[in-house]
Amino acid sequence: MHIPDGFVAPEIYIPSYAVEVLLVSYSFKRFKKSLEEKTIPYLASLSVFSFILMSIMIPIPGGTSIHGMGVASISLLFGPWVSFISISVVLFLQAVLLGGGGITTFPINALSVGFFGSMIAYYSYKLFIKFIKEKITLFLSGFLSTILSVLLIAIVLGIHPVLFIDSSGKPLYFPYGFSVVIPAMIIPHLIVGIIEGILTNLIVLNLKNKVRNEG
Amino acid sequence: MKDKILLLIYLILLIFISLLRSLDVLLISLVVLFLVYLILPLKINKIKSLKKVFFTVSLFSGIVTLPYFVAGFFMGENRWNYFFAINLRTFELAFLTVIFLSKINLFKALDFSKNLTMLLVLVSGLVVIYSKTLKDFQDAFNSRTIEKKVQIQELRNYIKRVVVFFFEKSKETSQETYLAMKSRGFYYDNT
Secondary structure (H helix, E strand, O other): OOOOOOOOOHHHHHHHHHHHHHHHHHHHHHHHHHHHHHHHHHHHHHHHHHHHHHHOEEEEOOOEEEEOOOHHHHHHHHOHHHHHHHHHHHHHHHHHOOOOOOOOOHHHHHHHHHHHHHHHHHHHHHHHOOOOOHHHHHHHHHHHHHHHHHHHHHHHHHOHHHHOEOOOOOEOOOOOOHHHHHHHHHHHHHHHHHHHHHHHHHHHHHHHHHHHHOO | OHHHHHHHHHHHHHHHHHHOOOHHHHHHHHHHHHHHHHHOOOOOOHHHHHHHHHHHHHHHHHHHHHHHHHHHHHOOOOOHHHHHHHHHHHHHHHHHHHHHHHHOOHHHHOOOOHHHHHHHHHHHHHHHHHHHHHHHHHHHHHHHOOOOOOOHHHHHHHHHHHHHHHHHHHHHHHHHHHHHHHHOOHHHHHO
16 A cells, blocks of 8 residues: 555554554464574565565556565465565565655555455465365465455545544545545556466466475 | 664654644644754755655655545535645655654664564665565566567566576575574574
């Protein structure tokens, strides 16, 4: 979400930060139990790998290009909790060092894309693989993780003009309600979702044997 | 300790400015912030940073607020107040972030957790190196496909190569970093 600071109310971003910190601490402890000393270098390398997956530009008709998110790929290859922590680290650094995304929008991005997106990718794969071919399942997993995490962001933004208005009924933060923000965010992200689905398919099929080989 | 205090002040100001609603107060606080920006010795090109903040905020904030303002105009609603207040707040928060991030050593400010600091230091360093390598890949691909339409198969092969290359590189980096940290006593100090 490339929304700058100022559009999200503190009543939303402060609790979001609290939830983000709790979930990151939990996933870090969970991960540290199994990897011990190798936790930090492993997480650092995976975070940078996530960053690269987010940076790969795909040309689309019209002379422009868009990038995927890599969330579903990381989640399916390494597990949703590892994916969540790596994506959170990348989004945090993008917000504070690389000027991408705001400080106040970071926890909303991290929870929706990093946490919710990773969980959706992982569990939708687990569910669909029982009935559908792997290639289609991978596509669906990437597509759904993108669209549903964008939907969550749209809901968080769309709730602002309902909860935060002045005495004359005018919005104080993000101005558009659900009827505008949901289609405005979902429709353009359909293309991103399709690209993410294709990328997930390509990446996971190419790397899953290499990950398994590592034990 | 200085960095931790500055980070705390930054966070308090961030919440305070986020809560401001009056146009007058927003204007006054922006002027104060601007004066602080001019007076404080910062290790950045002030004019360049100011331009960057202005254009970035105008672009992203404009995409959201301008259509809302124009729609209000056609519906006979006066949305000037909202338009100015939200853009002033956004500009002010971006400005505040530029000032504080140029004064704070983020890694020192967050060193209440040794693991977290180490993770951030490693990732921020590796991101720069990997980005340069990715740019080389992109330039090479662009030079091969210049003056012709990119075929889907070419794009697939390019993505596969990039992904496998960076995956292998990440694996090697992880092992090398682990050994480097161990040889420098990181784990010994940590216990």
